[in-house]
Amino acid sequence: MEFGELIKKRRSCRGFDKTPVSQKNVDDILEAAQWAPSPLNMQPFQFITITDTTIKAQIQKIGIEAKQTVIDNNGPGWVEKYPMGFVADSPLIIVVVYDPEKGGLGNYFGMPHGALQASCAAVQNMMLKATELGMDSLWFTFFEPAGLRPILDIPDTLDIAGAILVGKPAMATKSPGRKTPRVHKEKFTHQ
Template structure:
């Protein structure tokens, strides 16, 4: 796929085929993430590839988070990007994805460094999602599971000197949603030219 086609085809995937992902493809995706730009070239990211029982444990916990978070959605469906029960089902099994990728960074005491580390990890996350798209895979940038970060730390043995930045299920899409409209497609409100 051509570069701009990859960008335009990337979607947040929430339904996956159960097919396993070759380890070489996961490593290719994480290598793309590892080539992201980073503040001072410190490359502060780390990646956890979670499968099997640990993935199931994460899903069960995320399902509880979503169940609580969406308790009022039935009364206000205009707030929902998907039906409540469908969202809970997705969360419980991460959409059926065979793997979940967790992006970590070093926890730094200096807020300036910490902000730079999170921004750097965000660039790595974007590279990861674009690489997945280029290989016919999909993911979904998620922070919702961090609502119970302590549980994630315990299950994944994440030490206190690491911060969890984001999570993405990873797999072959069962369903690719239509593109959601851009809020300012002709960039007349989001771009200012200064001289």
């Protein structure tokens, strides 16, 4: 697939069918992640692949709890309708964790998020690779990280960039479209 087409074909999916993701596809997605740029090429990210139904249900449960927290605190009304049930149904979840200490030199000059930034690049690579392989994905962060840690036994020294759901879409995913890029030539234009 042509790269520009691939970028626009990637869509956030909130309804997967149950077709398992082959180990070859999992390996290809993780290899794509590893080729992301990172400060000093420290590659601060690690990946937890999850197919176990009990663990997926536990992740969905902390999603439901986070949703309730938003509702209880008068968050946006649409949240009540957020489906959440698709989380446990997704065939594969890849949780991306990273070592915040491996962010390169940025701590010396007020640019301290290098490890998170690299992890986000890794996530994008994964999602684009999944699209190339004929699947959809979702960067899912609708949970309290402290709730995910004990489920997956994530050490306190690592932070969580997100849970990436991957699989065949159960139905066509809608494109929310994009704004025109806001570009400033040479200097920022204040208006």
